Amino acid sequence: MLEFIRDLFLMDGQGKYVWFVLLIFFIVICFNYYLPYRAIRKIKEENSQHTGE
Amino acid sequence: MNPLRKQRLYVVLSIFLGTAIAVLLVFQGLSKSINLFYSPSEILKAQIEAGTEIRVGGMVKKGSVYRETNSLKLSFEITDFEEDLVIEYEGILPDLFSEEAGVVLKGTINSKGVFVAHEVLAKHDENYMPPEVAKTLKQKK
Amino acid sequence: MGSPPFFFKWASRLLPWFSPISFSILIIGLIWGVGFAPSDYKQGDVYRIIFVHVPSAILGQSIYLMMAIFGSICLIWRAKLAGMFLRSAAPLGASFTLIALISGAVWGKPTWGTWWVWDARLTSTLILFFLYVGIIGLYSSIDNKQKGDRAASLISVVGVIIVPIIKKSVDWWQTLHQPSTFSITSSPSMTSDMYFPLLICVIGFYFIFVSLLCNRLRVEILTRERNTTWVKEYLNNKV
Numbered sequence: 001m002l003e004f005i006r007d008l009f010l011m012d013g014q015g016k017y018v019w020f021v022l023l024i025f026f027i028v029i030c031f032n033y034y035l036p037y038r039a040i041r042k043i044k045e046e047n048s049q050h051t052g053e
Numbered sequence: 054m055n056p057l058r059k060q061r062l063y064v065v066l067s068i069f070l071g072t073a074i075a076v077l078l079v080f081q082g083l084s085k086s087i088n089l090f091y092s093p094s095e096i097l098k099a100q101i102e103a104g105t106e107i108r109v110g111g112m113v114k115k116g117s118v119y120r121e122t123n124s125l126k127l128s129f130e131i132t133d134f135e136e137d138l139v140i141e142y143e144g145i146l147p148d149l150f151s152e153e154a155g156v157v158l159k160g161t162i163n164s165k166g167v168f169v170a171h172e173v174l175a176k177h178d179e180n181y182m183p184p185e186v187a188k189t190l191k192q193k194k
Numbered sequence: 195m196g197s198p199p200f201f202f203k204w205a206s207r208l209l210p211w212f213s214p215i216s217f218s219i220l221i222i223g224l225i226w227g228v229g230f231a232p233s234d235y236k237q238g239d240v241y242r243i244i245f246v247h248v249p250s251a252i253l254g255q256s257i258y259l260m261m262a263i264f265g266s267i268c269l270i271w272r273a274k275l276a277g278m279f280l281r282s283a284a285p286l287g288a289s290f291t292l293i294a295l296i297s298g299a300v301w302g303k304p305t306w307g308t309w310w311v312w313d314a315r316l317t318s319t320l321i322l323f324f325l326y327v328g329i330i331g332l333y334s335s336i337d338n339k340q341k342g343d344r345a346a347s348l349i350s351v352v353g354v355i356i357v358p359i360i361k362k363s364v365d366w367w368q369t370l371h372q373p374s375t376f377s378i379t380s381s382p383s384m385t386s387d388m389y390f391p392l393l394i395c396v397i398g399f400y401f402i403f404v405s406l407l408c409n410r411l412r413v414e415i416l417t418r419e420r421n422t423t424w425v426k427e428y429l430n431n432k433v
Contacts, residue, residue, distance in 0.1 A: 011238070011239035011240070011242075014238055017240050017303070018242045018243055021246050021297040021300050022224070022228070025297070029406075033406065035410075036406075036412065036413045037409070040413055040416065043416050043417065043429070047426075
């Protein structure tokens with residue numbers, strides 16, 4: 001099992017390219033998930049302030 | 054469809070067709086210069102001046118790769134199955150460089166008609182397969 | 195379907211289911227491709243970048259195609275939701291195209307020997323990315339929503355010619371980039387134990403796009419319809 005994980009990580013020296021691409025991919029996807037989430041929260045906050053006054 | 058929308062539809066269609074035709078015409082005109090590289094026969098036909106930097110591409114001929122023993126210098130021939138071109142290069146080769154595989158080279162032609170490359174790029178084909186499959190395919194050949 | 199409140203209601207109801215499903219498909223495809231698919235006889239393991247590169251390139255192009263279709267709808271029928279689609283989809287198209295460009299460069303370094311060449315495929319993909327950036331820029335510089343929608347629609351209709359050019363560039367011109375491995379019309383030039391995970395990744399990417407898009411559309415609808423009674427009711431009940 002450990003052997004398998006190590007091979008998967010190193011990939012004969014090519015692992016750095018593959019994992020770098022995956023990292024970039026997940027950063028971009030998570031960013032795109034987070035932005036609308038933040039925007040909706042902001043809209044709701046503004047609304048509650050508005051009605052609170 | 055009401056007349057206003059119909060009119061807008063025609064406008065959108067003509068905008069699309071107009072740009073499509075214009076762009077395709079431009080590309081038709083530029084077609085040659087969009088190519089990344091020339092083939093060996095194009096280069097031999099065109100009589101390119103010695104010293105002009107160009108890109109040439111083709112397949113590395115089987116059995117033509119000759120490496121010098123104590124330096125990074127090597128020579129090989131590339132072919133487009135019509136003409137061959139002798140290449141000289143000194144430096145590190147990409148992993149995918151091998152005989153009977155595509156390469157794209159950047160460099161100049163010298164007075165002896167030898168192409169002196171200073172950049173070697175390996176071209177990859179669209180075929181992907183596991184090593185075992187490649188082995189059996191080779192045996193079948 | 196075309197009415198924003200109706201769409202908003204359904205998107206909000208379906209997303210909690212749809213997003214996890216999309217993520218699962220994507221993760222299954224990637225784990226299969228990166229961890230378990232066989233390595234390539236020539237490239238070894240670095241070919242595994244294909245499981246990110248090809249789906250994101252496909253998405254980058256098909257999102258632009260969708261934007262051209264919705265752009266035409268926006269110009270001809272003045273449908274509200276079509277304009278919102280353009281605005282929400284453009285950043286996603288840009289993201290996927292950017293991922294395709296970066297992953298391609300990272301793959302190109304060890305296999306070709308270079309990060310970048312100005313060949314027809316790479317250059318036309320870069321133009322696609324700039325088209326997306328242009329549309330995003332238009333929206334942020336035009337305050338009037340309707341005018342912004344129309345300008346963006348126009349650019350998507352005018353620019354859509356880049357999509358067949360990208361697709362055909364490897365056949366029309368001499369390029370460093372290889373012809374397509376993955377296509378709907380012809381049989382794939384890879385074995386099935388590589389092709390299936392790739393197929394799952396492509397499907398997963400489409401699902402992820404739809405869920406990301408619906409998330410963005412919800413925000414867009416809420417902001418644009420801020421002063422309508424249904425949005426006020428929604429916000430006051432839900433907070």
